[in-house]
Amino acid sequence: MVMQTSKHSSKSPRNRGFYVKMKLLPTSTFIYRYFKWFLWFFLSFYFFISFHITHKPPSLSKTTFLHHPYLKTTSRALIESLKKTTQYPKTIVPKVYIYNLPSKFNKDWLTNPRCSNHLFASEVAIHKALLDNNDVRTLDYREADFFFVPVYVACNFSTSNGFPAIGHARQLVHEAVEIISSEFGFWNWSNGADHIFVASHDYGACFHAMEDRAKADGIPEFMKNSIILQTFGVEHYHPCQDVENVVVPPYIPPESVRRTLEKSPIDGRRDIFAFFRGKMEVHPKNISGRFYSKKVRTVIWEKYGGDRRFYLKRKRFGGYQSEIVRSKFCLCPLGWAPWSPRLVESVVLGCVPVIIADGIRLPFSSTVPWAEISLTVAERDVDKLGPILEHVMRTNLTSIQRKLRDPDVRKALLFNDPMIQGDATWHVLQALSMKKSYKKWRVLSE
Ligand SMILES: *[C@@H]1O[C@H](CO)[C@@H](O)[C@H](O)[C@H]1NC(C)=O
Ligand SMILES: *[C@@H]1O[C@H](CO)[C@@H](O)[C@H](O)[C@H]1NC(C)=O
Ligand SMILES: *[C@@H]1O[C@H](CO)[C@@H](O)[C@H](O)[C@H]1NC(C)=O
Numbered sequence: 001m002v003m004q005t006s007k008h009s010s011k012s013p014r015n016r017g018f019y020v021k022m023k024l025l026p027t028s029t030f031i032y033r034y035f036k037w038f039l040w041f042f043l044s045f046y047f048f049i050s051f052h053i054t055h056k057p058p059s060l061s062k063t064t065f066l067h068h069p070y071l072k073t074t075s076r077a078l079i080e081s082l083k084k085t086t087q088y089p090k091t092i093v094p095k096v097y098i099y100n101l102p103s104k105f106n107k108d109w110l111t112n113p114r115c116s117n118h119l120f121a122s123e124v125a126i127h128k129a130l131l132d133n134n135d136v137r138t139l140d141y142r143e144a145d146f147f148f149v150p151v152y153v154a155c156n157f158s159t160s161n162g163f164p165a166i167g168h169a170r171q172l173v174h175e176a177v178e179i180i181s182s183e184f185g186f187w188n189w190s191n192g193a194d195h196i197f198v199a200s201h202d203y204g205a206c207f208h209a210m211e212d213r214a215k216a217d218g219i220p221e222f223m224k225n226s227i228i229l230q231t232f233g234v235e236h237y238h239p240c241q242d243v244e245n246v247v248v249p250p251y252i253p254p255e256s257v258r259r260t261l262e263k264s265p266i267d268g269r270r271d272i273f274a275f276f277r278g279k280m281e282v283h284p285k286n287i288s289g290r291f292y293s294k295k296v297r298t299v300i301w302e303k304y305g306g307d308r309r310f311y312l313k314r315k316r317f318g319g320y321q322s323e324i325v326r327s328k329f330c331l332c333p334l335g336w337a338p339w340s341p342r343l344v345e346s347v348v349l350g351c352v353p354v355i356i357a358d359g360i361r362l363p364f365s366s367t368v369p370w371a372e373i374s375l376t377v378a379e380r381d382v383d384k385l386g387p388i389l390e391h392v393m394r395t396n397l398t399s400i401q402r403k404l405r406d407p408d409v410r411k412a413l414l415f416n417d418p419m420i421q422g423d424a425t426w427h428v429l430q431a432l433s434m435k436k437s438y439k440k441w442r443v444l445s446e
């Protein structure tokens with residue numbers, strides 16, 4: 001610059017003024033002199049950053065801490081929030097604080113290996129998946145959107161019949177709430193509203209296997225303000241789901257499914273027309289005015305027990321998944337409660353589930369197109385199963401089977417450890433992020 005001014009002497013008066021100003025403002029001398037360069041630098045920096053924000057979200061995720069699949073979606077969500085969008089980013093992952101309760105509430109039950117594998121074991125699976133995921137789990141309560149209370153209530157198996165004995169469940173959960181509400185402040189802040197429990201047994205947080213008793217007992221007062229993850233779900237009003245809840249699939253160990261698929265026939269031939277294995281009472285008992293399966297299973301046995309198209313078995317058999325994988329239609333009639341683990345096993349093993357449970361509310365219906373991958377038969381039409389299934393086989397069975405092969409659908413119904421994007425735990429988190437109590441979203445929307 002000095003060289004240039006000396007060459008063009010006509011500009012010297014301006015230059016003098018320049019120097020005068022510089023003397024008057026000694027502190028800003030440097031900035032003033034290189035103002036153009038600063039401006040250029042800031043503009044370039046601004047364009048560089050905004051280009052990267054709008055065009056390259058994955059490169060941002062690299063600069064943060066992990067190469068985890070969730071990270072891409074998390075950083076994208078962050079970017080969306082920077083852009084002050086009013087649209088809710090669908091794939092945001094909430095932060096969960098997990099209470100470290102004494103082992104009698106959870107780990108001690110695992111001494112029985114069945115505890116983490118039976119059909120109610122989502123209470124264990126979700127806890128483990130959250131513990132093992134550093135993107136979701138937070139140790140800093142200030143960062144938490146939700147608080148997870150890990151109590152395993154369905155692992156107390158009765159010695160007489162082997163079924164979970166949940167008589168102690170209320171007391172156990174109550175004790176846990178006493179501990180967390182007295183030792184930590186988080187419960188009192190929201191009166192439990194951002195707290196999550198799993199109640200995977202038949203009538204959710206009513207904690208009783210018999211519907212009448214469950215209804216009469218109701219959901220304990222101390223859980224009514226919280227969010228319950230439950231397998232129980234019906235479309236109509238029911239006191240046992242009269243609480244913020246997310247319907248989750250019953251637990252089927254992913255390894256068992258993998259093993260079955262490995263051993264299944266390579267040609268994928270399904271030689272069984274319609275399959276059901278399970279309890280079918282010929283003379284169901286009247287238990288305080290109710291009959292098991294509302295007699296639906298009895299009708300199935302009476303009507304189709306002798307029908308060669310139907311493969312119906314009443315005995316327990318550990319290898320029943322190998323029968324599902326050989327079947328075109330798998331019957332999923334209600335038991336005491338509407339849901340059944342067969343729903344999950346049928347879908348993941350490619351057998352079209354035939355749902356016979358009026359008013360059932362199915363898990364993750366925003367992702368899993370239940371109407372396209374299953375058949376629903378009304379309880380009163382169960383005696384017409386034969387013609388209904390024959391009709392579907394002639395018309396649209398192949399199109400249903402094709403939709404059933406969608407890996408996203410199968411993935412959504414299994415709990416994995418570690419959690420994978422699109423699996424059951426991931427869907428639970430998605431459902432939670434849609435809840436009112438999701439603080440981050442509340443802040444963004446204000
Ligand atoms: C297990 O369940 C039974 C029956 O409900 C109950 O008596 C017992 O106290 C429970 N065990 C524990 C450790 O809570
Ligand atoms: C939360 O409220 C209960 C009941 O009012 C009280 O007994 C308890 O001490 C409170 N907890 C904390 C951590 O302040
Ligand atoms: C079943 O038992 C209840 C009493 O527990 C009785 O009121 C009802 O009439 C019985 N129902 C049938 C169909 O027998």
Ligand SMILES: *[C@@H]1O[C@H](CO)[C@@H](O)[C@H](O)[C@H]1NC(C)=O
Nearest residue numbers: 371372373392395396399400
């Ligand atoms: C298949 O056909 C049945 C009977 O006509 C119908 O109820 C069902 O909706 C159809 N399903 C699909 C996925 O097209």
